[in-house]
Amino acid sequence: MNDNKLTNSRCYFVTKIQRTSGIENHSKPITKEPKFKKLFYHFHTFSDFTLGLIFVISLVTNCSPSELENTCDISSKSYEKTIAAKFILSDSNPLCLSANSFNQTDFTVGGKIFGLTGSGLTLILNHNNSITIPSGSTEFSFPIQIPKGAHYEVNFGSQAEGNFCELVNSTGTVSNKNIRDIEINCQPSCLKCIIFITQNGYPANIGKASNFDSSCHSDPNYPGSGTYKAMVVDGISRRASITANLGDGQMDWVFKPNQAYIRPGGINIETSNAKGLFTSALSAPITTISSDHWTGLNTDWTTNLDGVCLKWTTNSASELGTAGDAYTQDIVTLTAGKGLQNCSVNRELVCVEQ
Structure with missing residues (x-):
């Protein structure tokens, strides 16, 4: 449809409304019986509103040929008409979109932080890129960008001093916008943190090391309060050390630096070193009876990649997982x-308060 036909259609539309609504004769006297005065009042009010609407439509259409102008150009008449139309329709969508909105292929990953009071919180994106979050921060964003369609996963490198933080919505797939819905919820950490051994044994095919944590809270030996993590590693979602006894490259590790640990009854076990490890003998055993618990660890706190039941994804008897004894x-x-054990047998967990 060319501009002249479009304009004629606009004007025909306006004229049609005027004729069918009686507005073109609005200024003529209308004689009604008194009993119809109330009805006339409502009709009169509606006519005023409709007349105003017709005026605005006429203003927008102008009943004259429109030039092909850029509606994103604030100096053009098309821009003015579009703004008026958006106002009438209560349209709050952006008038113009940047070309980058259509061409962008890489996006950032970030979110909100609640309750962070301590320093030292570090985050890791896709097991490789890390950032340190300052105390008191309320939001975060990784400086690198992730391609559209790629998977993302955010983990803790280390917890903040005096805080225990948890992640929400930490994994997903990048669509066509920046990721902003990840949440980090922090709370004060324990002062003297409890370590206990679960009463029940748990299967190896849990999915990843950090998934064992929920079993700590559902086990009959759970003390009844506090947040606990399982002392199990896989080198991907949880890691104690890359180099023997150094505590480097930690990821969501369960022991805090320089933290005192006790049994549920209050007996002191030991205080961890500055890297959140124990490198000398404990003051007391974690438990008073022998245990057989999953760890995935070597004796120097590094991950035994041949002893993690295929990163805790299988309970096959042909695969192996490392186990320890807490007595x-x-x-x-x-x-x-306990060395390498079959993944087909359920085993206990060492659970550490956070």
Whole structure:
């Protein structure tokens, strides 16, 4: 349809409304019986509104040929008409979109932070890119961008001093916008943190090491309060150390630096070192009876990649996982004292308060 036909259609539309609504004769006297005065009042009010609407439509259409102008150009008449039309329709969508909105292929990953009071919180994106979050921060964003369609996963590198933080919506797939719905919820951490051994054994095919954490809270030995994580690693979602006994490259590790740990009854176990590890004998065993718990660890706190039941995805008897014994003061026994065991057998967990 060319501009002249479009204009004629606009004007015909306006004229048609005027004729069918009686507005073109609005100024003529209308004689009605008194009993119809109330009805006339409502009709008169409606006519005024309709007349105003017709005026605005006429203003927008102008009943004259429109030039092909850019509606994003604020100096054009098309821009003015479009703004008026958006006002009438209560349209709050952006008038113009940047060309980058259609061409953008890489996006950022970030979100909100609640309750962070301590320093030292670090986040890791896709097991590789890390950032440190300052104390008191309320939001975060990784400086790198992720391609559209790519998977993203955010983990903790380390917890903040004096805080225990949890992630919400930490994994997903990038669509066509920046990721902004990840949440980090922080709360004060324990002062003297409890370590306990679960009563029940748990299967190895849990999906990843951090998924064992929920079993700590559902186990009969759960103390009844506090947040706990399982002392199990896989090198992907949880890691204690890359280099023997150094505590480097940690990821969502369960022990805090320089933290005192106790049994549920209050007996002191030991205080961790500055890297959140125990490298000398414990003051007391974690438990008073022998245990057989999953760890995935070597005796020096590094991950035994041949002993994590295919990163805790299988309970096949042909695969192996490292197990330890918590009835000891010896770190070697605690971390890997039971050696490599079949993944088909359920085993206990060492659960550490956060």
